[in-house]
Every structure is written in structure tokens, then in C-alpha cells.
Amino acid sequence: xRTVHExxxxxxxxxxxxxxxxxxxxxxxAAVSEAGYRLYDEASLERLQLILLFRELQFPLKxxxxxxxxxxxxxxxxxxxxxxxxxxxxxxxxxxxxxxxGILLRGVNHLTFDAFDMTKIDAYVAEAKKSWGDTPAYRxxxxxxxxxxxNEELALGEGLMDLLAGFAELKGGPADAPEAxxxxxxxxxxxxxxxxxxxxxxxxGLGALYGGxxxxxxxxxxxxxxxxxxxxxxxxxxxxDGVQG
Numbered sequence: 001x002r003t004v005h006e007x008x009x010x011x012x013x014x015x016x017x018x019x020x021x022x023x024x025x026x027x028x029x030a031a032v033s034e035a036g037y038r039l040y041d042e043a044s045l046e047r048l049q050l051i052l053l054f055r056e057l058q059f060p061l062k063x064x065x066x067x068x069x070x071x072x073x074x075x076x077x078x079x080x081x082x083x084x085x086x087x088x089x090x091x092x093x094x095x096x097x098x099x100x101x102g103i104l105l106r107g108v109n110h111l112t113f114d115a116f117d118m119t120k121i122d123a124y125v126a127e128a129k130k131s132w133g134d135t136p137a138y139r140x141x142x143x144x145x146x147x148x149x150x151n152e153e154l155a156l157g158e159g160l161m162d163l164l165a166g167f168a169e170l171k172g173g174p175a176d177a178p179e180a181x182x183x184x185x186x187x188x189x190x191x192x193x194x195x196x197x198x199x200x201x202x203x204x205g206l207g208a209l210y211g212g213x214x215x216x217x218x219x220x221x222x223x224x225x226x227x228x229x230x231x232x233x234x235x236x237x238x239x240x241d242g243v244q245g
Contacts, residue, residue: 001030001031001039001040001041002039002040002041002045003037003038003039003040004018004019004029004037004038004040007040007044007045007048010045011045011048011052013048013052016237017208018038019038020204021048021051021061022038024061024062024065024201025065026051026061026064026065026068027044027047027048027051028044029044030043030044047068050068050075050078051064051068053078053079053081053082053085054067054068054078055205055208056082056085057081058205058209059205060201060202060205061201061204061205062201140196140197141195141196144194144195144196156194156195159190159194160187160190160191160194161219161220161223162223163183163186163187163190164187164210164220164223164224164228164229164232165220165223165224165228166183166224167180167183167224167228167231167232167235168223168224168225168228170183170231170235171227171228171231175231175234175235175237175238176235176238176239176242180231180235180238181235181238181239181242183235184203184235184236184238184239185239187203187236188203188239191203191206200239200240200243201240203236203239203240204236204237204240206236207232207233207234207235207236207237207240208233208237210229210232210233210236211229211230211232211233211234212233216229217229217230220232
């Protein structure tokens with residue numbers, strides 16, 4: 001058995017997130033000690049691994065619980081998808097390493113950006129996610145998207161990035177400051193108005209995505225400066241804690 005702090009250290013999932021998973025019934029501890037500490041066994045860790053896989057596929061926590069508890073859930077299929085995604089990411093990293101080595105040896109005399117192409121990974125994630133069934137939020141997004149032109153889509157995306165970049169001016173202060181919380185509220189309202197109904201649960205998942213590294217974090221930090229995405233994630237988490245109690 002492992003304590004919640006040991007599981008957090010092992011997996012990189014915060015203690016607060018593990019507590020939240022317990023509250024919503026997504027990941028219950030195997031037992032609780034006499035002192036009231038949550039304890040997790042190997043089965044718990046296996047379920048957490050699957051939860052993290054579906055988080056990589058950008059599913060809201062509510063939908064992940066439904067998938068894992070469905071009688072038709074196929075564990076082997078999920079693991080095969082995880083292996084496939086990891087292989088694609090390894091290939092992507094290998095290409096970046098080769099590019100960097102080439103620049104080191106020869107200098108930048110041949111401009112190429114192929115190594116930065118995430119198309120295959122994005123397509124794989126989209127296909128894997130589709131195989132588990134569309135979420136209500138995704139269906140709503142698709143319905144709203146119909147009839148919108150590319151320029152309108154780009155403008156809405158820019159508006160979203162502008163809102164996220166707004167956290168840059170606030171990141172020197174506390175994440176639960178009124179100004180930061182008002183910015184989160186505007187972000188939630190914007191997503192609801194233009195993309196899909198952004199519930200506190202979905203918003204919390206987006207916050208984790210923004211601050212979790214990868215393209216989302218890089219894009220937000222590129223617009224607002226280093227640390228903007230991490231601060232936005234903390235502000236969103238504080239906001240959702242307040243809304244959800």
C-alpha cells in the first residue's frame with residue numbers, strides 16, 4: 001500500500017488532484033488508515049495509469065469515469081493506444097534530436113521545420129479519442145463549428161489566446177487574487193459562448209492541460225511569457241475549487 005504522498009511522488013499527479021479524484025469517484029483509495037490517510041494498492045495505480053492515458057487524449061474527468069466503468073471497457077485496447085502514442089512521441093523526440101545535432105555540426109544553413117511537425121501525433125490522438133465515443137462537449141463544439149468559416153475560427157482562437165495571455169500581467173501575485181479569478185471567469189464565459197458549455201469540471205481539465213507542458217503550455221508562454229501557462233493553471237484550479245467547494 002502507498003500513501004497519497006507516495007503516489008503523488010511516483011506519478012507526478014498532485015496530492016490535490018488525487019483528493020479530487022477521490023471526491024468525484026474517479027479514483028477511490030483501496031483503504032483508509034486508522035489515522036484517516038488514503039492508501040492505494042497496485043490496482044489503484046493501474047487505474048490511475050489509465051486515467052492519465054485518457055487525460056492525454058483530452059477527455060474530461062467525468063467522461064473518463066464513465067469509460068472506465070463501462071461494461072464494454074477494453075483495457076488492452078487502451079494500453080495498445082498508450083503504446084502507440086508513446087512510440088509516436090519517441091519518434092518526434094528522435095527527429096528533434098537529429099535536427100539539433102545537425103545544427104550543432106553544420107550550423108543553420110538549411111532551414112527545415114519538419115522535425116517540429118505534430119501532425120501525426122495530433123491525428124493519432126484524435127483517432128484514439130474518437131474510438132471511445134465523442135463527449136457531449138465535443139459534439140456541441142462540432143455543432144457550433146458548422147457554418148463557421150476558417151477566418152472566424154482563427155479569430156475565435158486568437159480571442160482565446162488573448163484571454164490566456166492576460167494572465168501574464170497577474171502572475172506575480174497570488175493565483176486566487178480577485179483579478180486572476182475574474183480573468184478565469186471571463187475565460188470560462190468565452191469558451192461557453194463560442195465553443196461548448198464549459199462546466200467547472202471541464203474548466204479544471206483545461207487548466208491541467210494548459211499547465212501540463214507540451215504545445216498548449218508552449219503556445220501560451222510564447223504569447224504571455226514564461227510561467228504564464230503555469231499561473232493560468234493555478235488560477236483556474238483555485239477558481240474551480242471555489243465553485244465546486
